[in-house]
Amino acid sequence: MHYFTRTAIIILFCTSLSANLFSQADSIVKPDSVLLKQIEQQLKSSGQTSTPVQARTAPSTLPDISVVGDFQASYKNNVKRNFDAGINEAELSLQSVVDPYARADFFITVGRDPVTGKFSTDLEEGYLTTLSLPAHLQLKVGKFKSAMGRINPVHSHALPFISLPDAYQNYFGEGINDEGMSLSWLVPNPVFYQELLVQVTDGPIDNPSFSRSVGNTYFELAHLKNFFDLSANATLELGFSGMTGENSFNLRTNIAAMDLTYKWKPVQYNTYRSFTWQSETYFSNANISKDKAMNTFGMYSFINFQFSKRLFFTGMYSYSNKPYSASTVENSYSATIGWYATEFQKLEIEGKTTSSNMEKEQNQILLRWIFVIGTHGAHQY
Amino acid sequence: MKLKIVFILIASILTSAIYATKINVVTTTADLKSITEFIGKEKVDVSSIATGYQNPHFVDPKPSYIIKLSKADMFVTVGLDLETGWSPQLLSSSRNPNIQKGSNGYVDASVGVGLLQVPSSINRGEGDIHIFGNPHYWLDPVNGKQIAKNICDGLEKISPENKTFFEENLKAFDTKIDLKLKEWTMKMAPYKGVKIIAYHNEWCYFEQRFGLVIVDFMEPKPGIPPTPSQLVKIISEVKSNTIKVIISSPYFTTSSSDVVSKQTGAKTIVLGTSVGAFDNIKDYFDLFDYNIDKLIQGFN
Numbered sequence: 001m002h003y004f005t006r007t008a009i010i011i012l013f014c015t016s017l018s019a020n021l022f023s024q025a026d027s028i029v030k031p032d033s034v035l036l037k038q039i040e041q042q043l044k045s046s047g048q049t050s051t052p053v054q055a056r057t058a059p060s061t062l063p064d065i066s067v068v069g070d071f072q073a074s075y076k077n078n079v080k081r082n083f084d085a086g087i088n089e090a091e092l093s094l095q096s097v098v099d100p101y102a103r104a105d106f107f108i109t110v111g112r113d114p115v116t117g118k119f120s121t122d123l124e125e126g127y128l129t130t131l132s133l134p135a136h137l138q139l140k141v142g143k144f145k146s147a148m149g150r151i152n153p154v155h156s157h158a159l160p161f162i163s164l165p166d167a168y169q170n171y172f173g174e175g176i177n178d179e180g181m182s183l184s185w186l187v188p189n190p191v192f193y194q195e196l197l198v199q200v201t202d203g204p205i206d207n208p209s210f211s212r213s214v215g216n217t218y219f220e221l222a223h224l225k226n227f228f229d230l231s232a233n234a235t236l237e238l239g240f241s242g243m244t245g246e247n248s249f250n251l252r253t254n255i256a257a258m259d260l261t262y263k264w265k266p267v268q269y270n271t272y273r274s275f276t277w278q279s280e281t282y283f284s285n286a287n288i289s290k291d292k293a294m295n296t297f298g299m300y301s302f303i304n305f306q307f308s309k310r311l312f313f314t315g316m317y318s319y320s321n322k323p324y325s326a327s328t329v330e331n332s333y334s335a336t337i338g339w340y341a342t343e344f345q346k347l348e349i350e351g352k353t354t355s356s357n358m359e360k361e362q363n364q365i366l367l368r369w370i371f372v373i374g375t376h377g378a379h380q381y
Numbered sequence: 382m383k384l385k386i387v388f389i390l391i392a393s394i395l396t397s398a399i400y401a402t403k404i405n406v407v408t409t410t411a412d413l414k415s416i417t418e419f420i421g422k423e424k425v426d427v428s429s430i431a432t433g434y435q436n437p438h439f440v441d442p443k444p445s446y447i448i449k450l451s452k453a454d455m456f457v458t459v460g461l462d463l464e465t466g467w468s469p470q471l472l473s474s475s476r477n478p479n480i481q482k483g484s485n486g487y488v489d490a491s492v493g494v495g496l497l498q499v500p501s502s503i504n505r506g507e508g509d510i511h512i513f514g515n516p517h518y519w520l521d522p523v524n525g526k527q528i529a530k531n532i533c534d535g536l537e538k539i540s541p542e543n544k545t546f547f548e549e550n551l552k553a554f555d556t557k558i559d560l561k562l563k564e565w566t567m568k569m570a571p572y573k574g575v576k577i578i579a580y581h582n583e584w585c586y587f588e589q590r591f592g593l594v595i596v597d598f599m600e601p602k603p604g605i606p607p608t609p610s611q612l613v614k615i616i617s618e619v620k621s622n623t624i625k626v627i628i629s630s631p632y633f634t635t636s637s638s639d640v641v642s643k644q645t646g647a648k649t650i651v652l653g654t655s656v657g658a659f660d661n662i663k664d665y666f667d668l669f670d671y672n673i674d675k676l677i678q679g680f681n
Contacts, residue, residue, distance in 0.1 A: 097473075097481075097482070100478065100481060100483060100484070101478075103473055129473065131473060131476070131478060131481055132476075132478035132481075133476065136451055136476045137476065138474075138476050186447065186448070186451055186476055192445070193444040193445050193447065193448055195444070225444070227443070227444040227445060229443065229445045232432070235443060235445075237444075265441060267432055267434070267435050268432075268434045268435060268631060268632055269632065269634070270435070270436070270439060270441065270632075271436060271439050271632070272634060309606050310606070342509075342604060342605070343466070343604075344505065373505075375465075377469070377470065378442060378466050378467055378469070378470045380442075380470075381441050381442050381443050381444060
């Protein structure tokens with residue numbers, strides 16, 4: 001009996017203690033019933049309504065308008081005018097969807113001639129792109145930057161260096177942007193992204209490799225882009241380009257090019273850290289007479305490393321012949337430090353040295369200040 | 382053996398038929414993906430471009446996303462220029478007329494949402510200002526209901542035969558929001574009016590819903606990294622307001638808030654801004670469960 005009494009007392013004590021403890025715990029975790037009622041009333045009276053719906057900013061049919069300013073200063077040795085500074089280029093862009101079937105993009109540049117200092121206006125690009133062709137086709141008509149490799153389609157202000165690679169300049173000058181049509185096809189490849197582009201244009205003007213034909217020879221280009229997601233943070237792009245057109249000897253030049261780009265950008269911290277390694281090679285076959293062809297080669301390779309949200313470094317090497325001279329050998333090295341204030345403004349300083357077996361060594365220091373006002377479309381990845 | 386082959390063939394045909402009948406949806410963010418899955422359930426196949434631990438302002442427009450978009454029946458965007466740096470380019474490269482702006486397959490989840498911080502004038506001198514208002518509206522669960530309604534409307538346009546199914550799911554989603562909102566509000570009730578510091582101006586909807594008071598931001602202006610003078614200002618504000626918590630997001634480094642923490646003792650808490658920000662945030666409801674629990678831990 002005594003045993004049972006003691007057991008009952010212990011059980012009662014434990015029960016009351018645990019009930020007390022649990023009620024305390026409940027009071028910590030759950031608000032009391034008064035608070036619950038208050039909250040329910042509050043929810044009821046407010047009807048959970050969020051902020052009243054306001055009228056949105058007035059819709060406009062105006063296109064996206066922006067101006068990109070490119071201020072540059074440079075010092076070069078072994079030239080008559082060593083120091084130069086000024087507005088290198090101002091680019092006005094107008095971009096908009098035309099209707100459900102197409103969009104239009106226009107880029108008008110006002111550029112400064114480095115020799116005369118005079119400004120001239122040019123239509124850098126102006127094209128219409130379809131949005132609704134069947135079979136994953138897309139047609140572009142107008143004047144546009146040719147889909148040759150990785151550098152040519154990109155506007156110079158978006159590149160992470162100031163001076164274009166010598167190999168690229170030796171073969172394509174300031175770049176190929178030309179009038180004609182471009183048809184791209186998204187290859188139905190289930191494994192990786194593949195895009196095939198075919199372009200037929202009038203032929204570039206003032207280009208080291210090609211010349212606009214007075215006859216019926218057009219500039220033809222094909223580019224196959226292969227893009228692989230190596231991981232969530234890393235990608236690889238491998239491109240093959242082939243182009244053919246008339247040269248200044250009124251004969252044909254054929255160029256085969258290959259580009260390889262590796263990018264690492266941690267998804268979570270993609271605004272703080274990134275690394276890019278990009279290379280292109282050019283093999284040129286230029287017919288300079290009916291029985292003589294010149295085979296030449298050029299390549300560049302650069303790395304771009306982002307140290308912090310605002311600080312970037314680019315180091316580049318370039319090796320090149322000239323389109324009509326296999327004996328010319330040019331080697332150049334450059335280093336660029338970029339400080340990106342925001343996505344709308346950046347400052348870059350670059351040192352570059354170019355040695356050639358035909359000319360004196362040239363050293364240069366370049367400074368560039370790029371800014372954008374207005375709404376400017378995103379650049380390709 | 383022959384029977385086995387016939388069976389496998391029939392099974393694979395049936396599987397592919399079922400898969401083909403699913404509505405293929407691509408969303409810009411993981412929150413929109415989660416809500417679309419609540420509304421579309423087994424009738425949708427949803428993928429998100431941005432991950433939950435990624436800054437949705439700065440997604441790299443990788444060509445591989447174009448493949449997803451080229452096959453999509455529906456595209457859901459947060460809108461209000463949140464994705465302006467990447468989604469328009471991807472959309473126009475997709476060659477898919479069904480998901481272009483103005484098409485039935487284009488869903489702007491912000492339609493009908495009451496917006497906060499709508500600027501009366503636009504000046505980039507104020508930092509990354511969004512011309513239509515603050516675009517982080519999904520961080521108020523009540524706005525989740527409007528997002529779900531917009532997604533439901535979009536799905537109904539594409540698949541009108543499943544109208545009732547989607548609307549029932551919408552109703553269930555709204556009911557769950559109502560229930561959970563009571564729980565979240567109760568949990569946060571003791572902390573109404575508590576002052577905090579945030580890294581970036583992306584919490585105003587959450588702040589308003591749960592009665593917190595964001596005193597200042599680590600960024601001196603939206604999108605501008607913290608400066609030494611801003612940190613000095615924040616330290617003094619934390620001290621004078623006895624602030625206990627600094628909230629940040631998974632895609633910002635905590636180096637500057639750690640400096641403030643060292644000087645003041647305030648805790649830096651990394652909250653989830655989207656579904657998938659952390660492993661245990663698997664859906665839209667988990668997002669608020671996680672954030673509220675984390676905040677309460679921080680306050681205590």
